[in-house]
Amino acid sequence: MAVHPLWEKYPDLKKDLIETKKVMDKSVKIRNKDITQALQLFFEAGGKLLRPAYFLLFSKFGDADMPEKKAHRVAASLEILHVATLVHDDIIDDSPMRRSLPSIQxxxxxxxxxxxxxxLFTxxxxxxxxxxxxxxxxxxxxNSMKRILVGELDQMxxxxxxxxxxxxxFQHIKGKTAQLFEFACFEGAHFSDSSKMVQLTAKRIGYNIGMAFQIMDDILDYKATESDMQKPVFEDLKNGYYTLPLILAMEKHHEEFAPYLEKRTDLSDTELQEVRDLIAKYEGIEKAEAIAERFTDRALAGIKKLPDREEKEILYDITATLLKRNN
Amino acid sequence: MAVHPLWEKYPDLKKDLIETKKVMDKSVKIRNKDITQALQLFFEAGGKLLRPAYFLLFSKFGDADMPEKKAHRVAASLEILHVATLVHDDIIDDSPMRRSLPSIQxxxxxxxxxxxxxxLFTxxxxxxxxxxxxxxxxxxxxNSMKRILVGELDQMxxxxxxxxxxxxxFQHIKGKTAQLFEFACFEGAHFSDSSKMVQLTAKRIGYNIGMAFQIMDDILDYKATESDMQKPVFEDLKNGYYTLPLILAMEKHHEEFAPYLEKRTDLSDTELQEVRDLIAKYEGIEKAEAIAERFTDRALAGIKKLPDREEKEILYDITATLLKRNN
Incomplete structure (x- = not known):
């Protein structure tokens, strides 16, 4: 069993993530073999297991050492919750692909x-x-699960x-994405009985990571080309999700964007390109990147404040790597 | 606030169910007002609140009196779980109507x-x-929620x-319907700390009620006409859900049904009527009714075995009323 290359540098964490994945695989074994197989294939297809990883890292800051098996189960639960929302998101977006595999839908x-x-929710x-x-x-x-779903409904x-x-x-991506990062970090600190201070810091770090992560993901939809992302671009725009680069570019130039957006799903490829050009003209991507960076900086500053542990270095390292991708 | 006329005869239970409904109404208050309103309208539209009712009745067989507020919250949770599955079922079936209202979808x-x-799951x-x-x-x-979903996947x-x-x-309706009745009855008995014997009996009663209830519901799809059911008939057949009346009629006459079923969703109204005639010819409905009656009898026999309480009479009364409907 393999995990994402991101974790190769951290053998202990890698071992824990492999165990987490084993729990995930086992947890979806039901008499409906098609579904079991589809989900196991999906787990195998290279999700980064970010939420379990953050949970596991933050679980090392407490006085109480969490029993390993329990830690792997909670870590697995976080990823399963994440996958549940992905499977349903793919229905909404009518997405053909997910992680280079055909989506369940x-x-x-x-x-x-x-x-x-x-x-998967069950x-x-x-x-x-x-x-x-x-x-x-x-x-x-x-509570956390409820906030995630309220975030999804906001999006609609x-x-x-x-x-x-x-x-x-911001309110929407806070629910949709930052909530689960925030919760994964906090739950790790909480489970291991770390100090209230560390628990609060963990929460804030998770929030900032989640916000930066989602903004960067939304930027990618305008920046990437099909070949390097393995997913079609402009997906958000085509589906009517107006994200930060567009919002910022549009702020003072609403009238230029309006004729395009009025067409809703009927935008042609040329028109999509024209919207992209408008966003470039008004520096939507640069402005969004600057905001993402602010969240990233806050996350990294938070990590610096944590007590000195081996895991602190790892947290800093992976957060910096993760949030500077493609920059 | 009103509840289904079924409960008029039992003022204490009615009062509890009104409180349960208040909890339900309050629990769906979110900033997305459309959804809140749609759900509250749906709750108001006359669901029978059967699962909360069975839970509440079985909660009176223990030594420990459950605090009322707590009982209403758990009762509400059971109905909310039920409504969650209904909302998703309506997507699958592409149902236009539910409880005489347009479905959420x-x-x-x-x-x-x-x-x-x-x-709603959250x-x-x-x-x-x-x-x-x-x-x-x-x-x-x-566990119970998981079994319900495995039942839904079976159906697919x-x-x-x-x-x-x-x-x-049987395996499928056990998961899809009987599981939640079984659990509602059991949970009532368990919560109120009633004897192990009563808890087990409650579980079996709930199972038998649920099985009879679902079989009778499936029979209605072949028996009812649009006017008296407020939902289109043959829905199951058209959607490829082959239920007990058809299964039993088809048992020894598969070749007569095969040409129709091969057409899957393309059955014309005349052909649907012909399938119904075939089911009548081979007494599919009568045979299914006999089986439903067996489950009903087992449920009633179970109720008779319960310790003597006022609620025992109510349980007997409503179960007999519920499961003999339209007979």
């Missing part, structure tokens, strides 16, 4: 995709229920909304 | 319906997490399978 249809996502819930003896943890998980509400503000965009 | 599109169902999880202090309960809930697997057996059908 493209292979089995939207019906199976709906239930597969639901099934797996998450089950993994969690069987690995904690803290009601506070259960309650925090429930904001679709094709040409008046979308930076504030609305 | 018909009103807001499948995208919103996916996230609305997901959101509400369920949250209600539960904030009303129990028993890890066993959390774990049982997680069995779609358009003309070789479907009674055993496969």
């Amino acid at each position: 493209a292979t089995y249809g939207q019906d199976i995709a709906v239930y597969t996502g639901d099934f 797996v998450y819930f089950h993994l969690l229920a069987t690995s904690t003896r803290s009601f506070r943890t259960i309650e925090m998980n429930a 509400n904001l679709r094709f909304n040409t008046k979308i503000t930076v504030k609305q965009y | 018909a009103t807001y599109g499948q995208d919103i319906a996916v996230y609305t169902g997901d959101f 509400v369920y999880f949250h209600l539960l997490a904030t009303s129990t202090r028993s890890f066993r309960t959390i774990e049982m809930n997680a 697997n069995l779609r358009f399978n003309t070789k479907i057996t009674v055993k496969q059908y």
